[in-house]
Amino acid sequence: MSYFHPPYASWGWPEYQAALIACVQFRVHSGPDISELERQLSQLLGGSQVFAVNSGRTALRIGLEVMGKLRPQCKEVIVPSYICPAVVNAVKSAGLKPVPAEIGTDLNLQLNSARQLIGSNTLGIIVAHMYGCPADIVEFEKLTREAGIFLVDDAAQAVGEFANGQMLGTFGDFGILSFAQSKCMVTGESGAGGALVCQNQEMLMTLINQLQALKPAQSRGRAFAAFVWNYLFTSHTRLATYYWQRICRPSHREIKQEGIANLDAKIALCQLKSLKRRREERIRILDSYAKYLQSVGYAICMPQYELGRYLARAMVLLPHGVDLDRCRRDLQLKSIETRGGYPVFSDENFVSSSAKEVAGRLLELPASSTMSNMDVALVCDRLMEVLQGNNAFMAPRL
Ligand SMILES: *Cc1c(COP(=O)(O)O)cnc(C)c1O
Numbered sequence: 518m519s520y521f522h523p524p525y526a527s528w529g530w531p532e533y534q535a536a537l538i539a540c541v542q543f544r545v546h547s548g549p550d551i552s553e554l555e556r557q558l559s560q561l562l563g564g565s566q567v568f569a570v571n572s573g574r575t576a577l578r579i580g581l582e583v584m585g586k587l588r589p590q591c592k593e594v595i596v597p598s599y600i601c602p603a604v605v606n607a608v609k610s611a612g613l614k615p616v617p618a619e620i621g622t623d624l625n626l627q628l629n630s631a632r633q634l635i636g637s638n639t640l641g642i643i644v645a646h647m648y649g650c651p652a653d654i655v656e657f658e659k660l661t662r663e664a665g666i667f668l669v670d671d672a673a674q675a676v677g678e679f680a681n682g683q684m685l686g687t688f689g690d691f692g693i694l695s696f697a698q699s700k701c702m703v704t705g706e707s708g709a710g711g712a713l714v715c716q717n718q719e720m721l722m723t724l725i726n727q728l729q730a731l732k733p734a735q736s737r738g739r740a741f742a743a744f745v746w747n748y749l750f751t752s753h754t755r756l757a758t759y760y761w762q763r764i765c766r767p768s769h770r771e772i773k774q775e776g777i778a779n780l781d782a783k784i785a786l787c788q789l790k791s792l793k794r795r796r797e798e799r800i801r802i803l804d805s806y807a808k809y810l811q812s813v814g815y816a817i818c819m820p821q822y823e824l825g826r827y828l829a830r831a832m833v834l835l836p837h838g839v840d841l842d843r844c845r846r847d848l849q850l851k852s853i854e855t856r857g858g859y860p861v862f863s864d865e866n867f868v869s870s871s872a873k874e875v876a877g878r879l880l881e882l883p884a885s886s887t888m889s890n891m892d893v894a895l896v897c898d899r900l901m902e903v904l905q906g907n908n909a910f911m912a913p914r915l
Pocket residue numbers: 571572573574575601603604645646671673674694695696697707708710711
C-alpha cells in the first residue's frame with residue numbers, strides 16, 4: 518500500500534549532488550555559496566538587503582533585539598494568536614512581551630484586532646503569512662506607519678509569494694524567511710537555514726554588527742544525514758527512524774544563534790532554482806484537493822484555498838465535534854500521515870475565540886509533488902471513511 522505523508526522537502530538529484538560536492542570540497546561550514554545565496558535572495562526580493570542565518574527564529578530574535586534597542590521603553594509585540602510557537606519564543610527570548618490578537622477566517626492576523634491592542638508600550642506587530650497565504654500586509658504597513666511602531670513581515674512560509682505586486686518579506690521594517698522542513702524552500706530541519714531581510718536603515722548598522730559576530734552553524738553534515746533519513750526516506754525508514762533519532766538528535770531542540778552553513782546555502786540555491794516549478798506542482802495538488810473535497814458533498818473546507826493560490830501546506834478544516842487525534846491515528850493505520858495545526862497562543866488577559874474555533878479542527882494532508890490526482894482522490898476517500906467511522910457529524914453541504 519502506498520504511504521503518503523505531508524511534504525517535508527521536495528528534493529531531487531541537484532540537492533543531493535550539492536551536498537556531496539560541499540562534503541568532498543570540505544566546504545560544509547564556510548564557503549562562497551553563502552554570499553551567492555544572499556545575492557540571489559536579494560535579487561528575488563527586489564534588491565532588499567538579505568542576510569542568511571541558520572534559522573527563521575535566529576533572524577527574528579536578532580531583528581527584534583535591534584528594534585527593542587531603538588525604543589527601549591516599548592516592550593510589547595502584537596502577534597497572531599494562531600502562530601508557530603517559535604515566533605512567540607523568539608519574542609520572549611528577545612526580552613519582549615508577546616501580545617496575542619485575533620485571526621481571520623484565512624488564519625492570518627486580523628487588522629482590527631491588532632489595531633485595538635496598540636498602546637504606548639507597543640514596540641511593533643509581527644504579521645505572518647500563515648501556510649503561505651498572504652496576510653493583509655499592505656494595510657498593516659499603513660497602520661504601523663500611522664501608529665509609529667515597527668512592522669515585522671514574517672514570510673517564513675511564503676518565500677517567493679507577493680501581495681500587491683511586492684514580495685512578501687520586504688514589507689515593514691524587517692522580514693524573515695525560513696528554510697526549515699515543510700516551508701517553500703527547504704534545506705533541512707529547523708536550524709538549517711533562514712534569512713533576515715532589512716528595510717529599515719536605522720536598524721541596518723547594528724544588525725550588520727550582530728550578524729557578522731555569528732559563527733557558521735556546526736555539525737551540519739550529521740544534521741543533513743539525519744534529515745534525509747528521518748524525513749525524505751521516511752516511506753522506507755519509518756521503523757528504523759525511532760532509533761536513528763535517539764542516536765542522532767540532540768536531546769534538547771533549542772536552536773543556537775548561528776550563521777548559515779555553506780552546505781545549507783548550497784542546497785538553498787538548488788531550491789531557489791526549482792521554486793517556480795515546485796510552486797506550480799503544489800498549486801495543482803491544492804486545486805485537485807479542492808475539487809475532490811467539494812465533490813464529496815460534505816462540509817470540509819480548505820480555509821485558505823483560492824483557485825491558483827500557492828499554499829505551503831494543504832490544511833483542511835474538519836467538521837465540529839471531530840476527535841482530531843483519533844482521526845489522525847485512524848489515518849495513520851491507513852498509511853496516511855497527517856499533522857495537526859499549531860496550539861493557540863493566549864495570555865492572562867486574552868484568549869482568542871477565533872483561534873480556538875479552528876485550531877483543534879485543522880488537519881494537514883499529504884501534498885508531496887509526486888502525488889497524482891488519483892493519489893489525492895485516494896487520500897480524500899480514506900479521510901471520508903475515517904470521519905464516518907469517527908461518528909463525526911458530517912453535515913451535508915447546503
Ligand atoms: C517556521 C516558522 C518560523 C521559524 O523558522 P525556523 O527556521 O524554524 O526557525 C517563524 N515564523 C513562522 C510563521 C514559521 O512558520
